[in-house]
Amino acid sequence: MNFKTHQAALPLGFKACGISARIKKSSKLDLALLYSETPCVAAGVFTANRIKAAPVDLCIRILGSKRPVRAIIANSGNANCMTGAQGVRDAFDMSRSVASELGVKPHEVLVSSTGIIGRLLPMEKIKTAVPYLVSALSGGKLKDAAEAILTTDTFAKIAVKKINIGGRAVTFAGIAKGAGMIAPNMKHATMLAYILTDAAISRYALDKAASECLGPSFNAITIDGCMSTNDTAIILANGAAGNRAIGSTGNVYKVFAVALKEVCLELAKMIVRDAEGATKFIEISVRGARNGIEADRLAKSVANSNLFKCAMFGSDPNWGRIAAALGAVPSGLVWQKMDIVLNGRPVFRNGRPIAVKDAGSLKGRLVEVEINLRQGAGFARVYTSDLSYEYVRINAEYN
Amino acid sequence: MNFKTHQAALPLGFKACGISARIKKSSKLDLALLYSETPCVAAGVFTANRIKAAPVDLCIRILGSKRPVRAIIANSGNANCMTGAQGVRDAFDMSRSVASELGVKPHEVLVSSTGIIGRLLPMEKIKTAVPYLVSALSGGKLKDAAEAILTTDTFAKIAVKKINIGGRAVTFAGIAKGAGMIAPNMKHATMLAYILTDAAISRYALDKAASECLGPSFNAITIDGCMSTNDTAIILANGAAGNRAIGSTGNVYKVFAVALKEVCLELAKMIVRDAEGATKFIEISVRGARNGIEADRLAKSVANSNLFKCAMFGSDPNWGRIAAALGAVPSGLVWQKMDIVLNGRPVFRNGRPIAVKDAGSLKGRLVEVEINLRQGAGFARVYTSDLSYEYVRINAEYN
Numbered sequence A, B: 001m002n003f004k005t006h007q008a009a010l011p012l013g014f015k016a017c018g019i020s021a022r023i024k025k026s027s028k029l030d031l032a033l034l035y036s037e038t039p040c041v042a043a044g045v046f047t048a049n050r051i052k053a054a055p056v057d058l059c060i061r062i063l064g065s066k067r068p069v070r071a072i073i074a075n076s077g078n079a080n081c082m083t084g085a086q087g088v089r090d091a092f093d094m095s096r097s098v099a100s101e102l103g104v105k106p107h108e109v110l111v112s113s114t115g116i117i118g119r120l121l122p123m124e125k126i127k128t129a130v131p132y133l134v135s136a137l138s139g140g141k142l143k144d145a146a147e148a149i150l151t152t153d154t155f156a157k158i159a160v161k162k163i164n165i166g167g168r169a170v171t172f173a174g175i176a177k178g179a180g181m182i183a184p185n186m187k188h189a190t191m192l193a194y195i196l197t198d199a200a201i202s203r204y205a206l207d208k209a210a211s212e213c214l215g216p217s218f219n220a221i222t223i224d225g226c227m228s229t230n231d232t233a234i235i236l237a238n239g240a241a242g243n244r245a246i247g248s249t250g251n252v253y254k255v256f257a258v259a260l261k262e263v264c265l266e267l268a269k270m271i272v273r274d275a276e277g278a279t280k281f282i283e284i285s286v287r288g289a290r291n292g293i294e295a296d297r298l299a300k301s302v303a304n305s306n307l308f309k310c311a312m313f314g315s316d317p318n319w320g321r322i323a324a325a326l327g328a329v330p331s332g333l334v335w336q337k338m339d340i341v342l343n344g345r346p347v348f349r350n351g352r353p354i355a356v357k358d359a360g361s362l363k364g365r366l367v368e369v370e371i372n373l374r375q376g377a378g379f380a381r382v383y384t385s386d387l388s389y390e391y392v393r394i395n396a397e398y399n
Helices: A054-064 A084-102 A123-135 A142-148 A203-219 A250-273 A292-303 A306-313 A320-327 A389-397 B054-064 B084-102 B123-135 B142-148 B203-219 B250-273 B292-303 B306-313 B320-327 B389-397
Strands: A014-019 A031-046 A069-078 A109-116 A157-165 A168-177 A192-197 A232-237 A281-289 A339-342 A345-349 A366-372 A378-385 B014-019 B031-046 B069-078 B109-116 B157-165 B168-177 B192-197 B232-237 B281-289 B339-342 B345-349 B366-372 B378-385
Touching: A014 A123, A014 A142, A031 A054, A031 A123, A031 A142, A031 A192, A031 A203, A054 A084, A054 A109, A054 A232, A069 A084, A069 A142, A069 A192, A069 A232, A084 A109, A084 A123, A142 A157, A142 A168, A157 A250, A168 A250, A192 A203, A192 A250, A203 A232, A203 A250, A250 A281, A250 A378, A281 A292, A292 A320, A292 A366, A292 A378, A306 A320, A306 B389, A320 A366, A389 B306, A389 B389, B014 B123, B014 B142, B031 B054, B031 B123, B031 B142, B031 B192, B031 B203, B054 B084, B054 B109, B054 B232, B069 B084, B069 B142, B069 B192, B069 B232, B084 B109, B084 B123, B109 B232, B142 B157, B142 B168, B157 B250, B168 B250, B192 B203, B192 B250, B203 B232, B203 B250, B250 B281, B250 B378, B281 B292, B292 B320, B292 B366, B292 B378, B306 B320, B320 B366
Parallel strands: A069 A109, A192 A232, A281 A366, B069 B109, B192 B232, B281 B366
Antiparallel strands: A014 A031, A031 A069, A031 A232, A157 A168, A168 A192, A281 A378, A339 A345, A339 A366, B014 B031, B031 B069, B031 B232, B157 B168, B168 B192, B281 B378, B339 B345, B339 B366
16 A cells, blocks of 8 residues: 555556646645546546535536546635526636647536635636646646645645556545535535546446445545535546456456545545544444444434534543434434443443543544444444534634 | 513422532532422423433333422432433432422422433432422522522523413413533423423323423524433423413413413523523524425524534624535525525525625624525524534533
């Protein structure tokens, strides 16, 4: 594995770059471009929010056409959401102006936006910047693209993985942004994430992999229970690795799917690590539920409990808040049979509390909560962060 | 109306008091007693949490027997929740020792506890205190009872109301505690609230009034979306006013129900005003939903959005977070048709944002959010608070 490298080797045939178009108030990078020299099969998963930003609708339409894709342009600093007919035109214009500069078709360029809701995109700035953006592709770095999609994130999120498929080296490179408005209950995806791979894979197999790997990985994280209007996860595969095209079944598909899931989960965990104001990385496992969906709901109820998250911020082994959050979900839970373990230390077992005299390892940065309901085989694991003064500060002052 | 008086005139035939039994670490009051000189009809609504504290189970059993009730004993500082068979015995012992001291039957004394989960009640302290508690009834004050049930609350919550029924003066007096772990999605009730009335009313009519007035009033508030294990709202009616017994239909029932609802809503709003760390009182109205349940879900989704609550703390008119929270709920919402109004100022209308240049009245303590979906006649109003540094501090340090 080759995670977290910032010397990210792009998969064959891809280029990436990021520049500042002054969409943000600061001079930070805010416009990213991912480009493939040859046509890609593409698949994506998007927010289940009833209010979808204009670029999300455009991506859904482009991917729905099942035609090849060549590029993704993404901006930070403005979400182009609830911006009416003008917003729809602006998303399309972004796609068209990049396509024209690249010499490809508009329907070959996907678009994403992230930032504040309800303000029109500064289209003059974007159109002026597009030629610079395209020219930055030569010598461009994936890290710059990763930086250009950030909002309140504090570090760029990149995951790279190489696998062997039929004797050919296949590379995955993913970038993501997260930080706030990260939530569960999405039917499909959350935040912005783009995975590029040079694997050759059938369209059908890539769709299958997207729904099996992208959705579940990113849905396993929750920061504040707030579902965004712009969440997007897209994978592009250009086939430049030269492997025999991967089908939707069999061992080769499995190898591909496992690798993709690892890349996505690595990005997802980076998002949690960089959650707004987070001082802890919290892993919550629920086992023994009646089924996986129940386990997931229970784990997310704990993960989204403000009282639990504040207790973790204070390194307080207040497991009663875990219990209250579990009980709030309709489930087969019988509390007398349940176990709760905090960082390896049982705090509730055999229907009885086990006295905890000190915060112990809860003072560290990693918290593992293990819950066993002893009712069935349902299992889920979710990742979250604590709720700190800093989260409140960031979100009281964001604009 | 006679709300918020601390010179609370108790309804005829009732006594109330509160003392310190040293259940809390401090010397604050922590043991309350409400007592009627004659038998009462009683009704209650309780938490929908799958994990219910021992006293909640005991109250449900006592009320289920439909026999008269004489008293309620309640302690703060310990929730007697997830305390196993010993906790069940302790709840029963609390009831029995008060009953014995009062000279009534154990099944005539209801019990509540609020505080930390998973610790056994200090029964020695409680049993030692019970004779003092009962003797404190003569000359006891409702305000002391109201203080003795508080946990992180900063003020005692009392609402008193007098109405006229068939020429007789009927009095309601209610006390409540709230502050944290206040949430929606309860089938029945939330936090601790006790309403005493000297009205004569049939058992069936009181049950109906409890489910029509207690549940909805207290379910209209949410502070942190965290559903407690101990939520309880109980009404006792002793008939001392001498009115002809109120039945479950007709005008007299309506007058009773309206007054009861007013008392409950007044207590509920006091709980929001005293929410942990709150700097704002926020009223969210959703109209034009397809039905009332949908309106309630949409309003609660906004009320429980951490991003929205932080924006309010920062007096930031960031209505995009309201929209994102609305969209997160499955509903008939069509954002292009929706209106959003903040403190009387439209910020989104006719599918377009209306530029907001300053925080304006959001800097004040009261925030009114009005949302109109224009899809139907569904209406709901909920009350909540903002999310502040102080909320995090209180809940990181609570123990």
